[in-house]
Amino acid sequence: xxxxxxxxxxxxxxxxxxxxxxxxxxxxxxxxxxxxxxxxxxxxxxxxxxxxxxxxxxxxxxxxxxxxxxxxxxxxxxxxxxxxxxxxxxxxxxxxxxxxxxxxxxxxxxxxxxxxxxxxxxxxxxxxx
Amino acid sequence: xxxxxxxxxxxxxxxxxxxxxxxxxxxxxxxxxxxxxxxxxxxxxxxxxxxxxxxxxxxxxxxxxxxxxxxxxxxxxxxxxxxxxxxxxxxxxxxxxxxxxxxxxxxxxxxxxxxxxxxxxxxxxxxxxxxxxxxxxxxxxxxxxxxxxxxxxxxxxxxxxxxxxxxxxxxxxxxxxxxxxxxxxxxxxxxxxxxxxxxxxxxxxxxxxxxxxxxxxxxxxxxxxxxxxxxxxxxxxxxx
Numbered sequence: 001x002x003x004x005x006x007x008x009x010x011x012x013x014x015x016x017x018x019x020x021x022x023x024x025x026x027x028x029x030x031x032x033x034x035x036x037x038x039x040x041x042x043x044x045x046x047x048x049x050x051x052x053x054x055x056x057x058x059x060x061x062x063x064x065x066x067x068x069x070x071x072x073x074x075x076x077x078x079x080x081x082x083x084x085x086x087x088x089x090x091x092x093x094x095x096x097x098x099x100x101x102x103x104x105x106x107x108x109x110x111x112x113x114x115x116x117x118x119x120x121x122x123x124x125x126x127x128x129x
Numbered sequence: 130x131x132x133x134x135x136x137x138x139x140x141x142x143x144x145x146x147x148x149x150x151x152x153x154x155x156x157x158x159x160x161x162x163x164x165x166x167x168x169x170x171x172x173x174x175x176x177x178x179x180x181x182x183x184x185x186x187x188x189x190x191x192x193x194x195x196x197x198x199x200x201x202x203x204x205x206x207x208x209x210x211x212x213x214x215x216x217x218x219x220x221x222x223x224x225x226x227x228x229x230x231x232x233x234x235x236x237x238x239x240x241x242x243x244x245x246x247x248x249x250x251x252x253x254x255x256x257x258x259x260x261x262x263x264x265x266x267x268x269x270x271x272x273x274x275x276x277x278x279x280x281x282x283x284x285x286x287x288x289x290x291x292x293x294x295x296x297x298x299x300x301x302x303x304x305x306x307x308x309x310x311x312x313x314x315x316x317x318x319x320x321x322x323x324x325x326x327x328x329x330x331x332x333x334x335x336x337x338x339x340x341x342x343x344x345x346x347x348x349x350x351x352x353x354x355x356x357x358x359x360x361x362x363x364x365x366x367x368x369x
Contacts, residue, residue: 011244012241012244012245015241018234018241019234021234022231025233025234029226029227029363032363032368033223035368036367037218037219039205046369049364049368052364053363053364053365057357057361060233060356061357064353065349065354065357066346071162073162074162074164074165077161077173077174078174081177081181082177082180082181082184085180085181088188089188089191092188092191092192096191096192096193096194096195099195100198103197104198108198
């Protein structure tokens with residue numbers, strides 16, 4: 001019963017905490033916008049974008065969504081399964097790399113030679129009939 | 130308790146086997162999430178499933194973008210706006226990002242005031258959140274209109290890889306739908322808070338049950354999630 005009561009009252013944190021997080025989210029968003037504004041390129045761009053993204057996501061989940069104050073049972077139940085997505089990302093990165101490779105090989109082999117091969121294939125299969 | 134306990138102990142009777150046991154196990158008073166009510170546990174599990182939906186969208190976007198041989202349209206230029214004769218890259222998206230973050234801030238405070246039983250502040254902050262959300266959807270409608278006028282379609286666009294349009298409409302469309310649903314529910318719950326339903330014990334029109342201030346936090350979790358998804362869309366679709 002006492003526990004039920006505690007749920008009813010919910011979590012109490014000072015408003016200042018939310019304002020500080022709000023401010024940080026603004027700063028981080030500005031930073032990631034500036035990455036684009038100044039046109040940074042290559043690994044620097046990607047690492048900065050991903051860094052700001054992860055920190056923002058972390059702040060929202062931990063503070064705004066109160067995950068930081070939940071018990072481990074809930075944290076793991078919610079935060080571990082998305083890890084499977086990372087595996088999925090890795091699989092699809094390999095897969096799309098391969099697709100890209102085959103496309104470049106076929107489309108970009110010099111169109112002439114690719115077409116010649118197709119024509120030859122059609123000829124040979126035609127002569128068999 | 131010893132290992133060699135005979136089957137007909139209190140323990141065994143408390144946990145019957147077969148269908149009876151199956152039903153008993155799922156209906157019995159067992160709680161995995163001690164710090165969360167069923168409402169909070171269920172909204173988190175819903176959000177987890179939603180995470181997978183958006184993950185699949187972003188994953189398919191990654192896959193087509195990595196595998197296409199056509200050049201990908203540069204989002205920095207596609208989403209640029211000309212303001213006062215000057216072309217500013219991605220400015221509308223930046224404004225939308227700040228609006229959504231602000232709405233998350235007001236929502237977080239609304240949850241706090243809800244638990245303090247401060248009806249008026251809670252309702253006003255929820256209405257502010259809804260207003261931010263509605264303006265976000267409005268800007269998105271503007272952005273869609275602009276792109277459609279410029280010839281972007283799910284099957285092609287003037288600047289490069291045809292997959293750009295389908296990814297854009299799918300991802301932002303689904304996110305916009307989430308925001309719209311959020312705004313509708315924010316208005317419904319703000320009304321209930323304003324009227325004092327959770328103090329007077331007035332029964333809900335749909336569930337016929339008494340509500341609790343916890344619904345404000347449930348609403349907040351959904352809303353923060355919408356903001357969270359935007360963080361990923363902003364980084365991976367617009368900035369990448």
